[in-house]
Amino acid sequence: MLLEGLQLPLTTPFFADGRLNPRKLEHNVARYSKTLATGLLALSAVGEATMLSDEETRQTLGCVSDAAAAEKVLVAGVSRDSVAGTLNLAEFAAKAGYDAVLVRRPSR
Numbered sequence: 001m002l003l004e005g006l007q008l009p010l011t012t013p014f015f016a017d018g019r020l021n022p023r024k025l026e027h028n029v030a031r032y033s034k035t036l037a038t039g040l041l042a043l044s045a046v047g048e049a050t051m052l053s054d055e056e057t058r059q060t061l062g063c064v065s066d067a068a069a070a071e072k073v074l075v076a077g078v079s080r081d082s083v084a085g086t087l088n089l090a091e092f093a094a095k096a097g098y099d100a101v102l103v104r105r106p107s108r
Contacts (some may be wrong), residue, residue, distance in 0.1 A: 007075060007076065012043065012052070012060055020056050022063045029067035038072030040064060045104060049077035054085070058080025058092055065096040079104040 010032070013024035032040060042064040043049035043057065052060065061076050068074055076098040078089035090101045 003039070003073065006036070007039040007041050007073070008032050008037045009041045009044040020052075020059055020067075022059060023084065025060065025063045029064050033067070033069035033072055036069070036096065039075060039099070040068055040101065041075045041077070042098075043077030044075075044102060047106075049079055049104075050081075054080075055091065057089060061089075061096050061098070062091055065098065068105040072097045073100070075100045075102055077102045077104075100102070 007050075010025075010028065010065060013021040013028065015021050020053045042061055043052070049057070057078075065074060074097060076089070076093035076096075077091055078086055080086045080089060086103060090103075093101055
């Protein structure tokens with residue numbers, strides 16, 4: 001697989017009380033899936049990847065995977081402070097149908 005073209009970084013919508021808004025996320029992904037963008041990037045470096053719990057991260061990745069058009073390349077931000085946590089989320093993303101993962105450089 002060659003990553004080329006426009007990869008849209010997705011924002012993660014929340015309710016006013018701070019809970020994840022999965023319906024809004026699904027709506028956004030469905031709309032972006034109709035564009036000429038080659039792929040969608042969930043929980044990118046500009047998103048909330050490290051600020052979500054593991055459960056919220058799994059919920060977000062699942063919503064994006066379920067709502068995205070089949071032809072879109074999916075990239076998942078799976079960075080955690082531990083190697084084991086990052087690998088667990090990478091495995092989840094692979095099982096959810098993601099094509100690639102984005103892992104940030106560890107902080108010092």
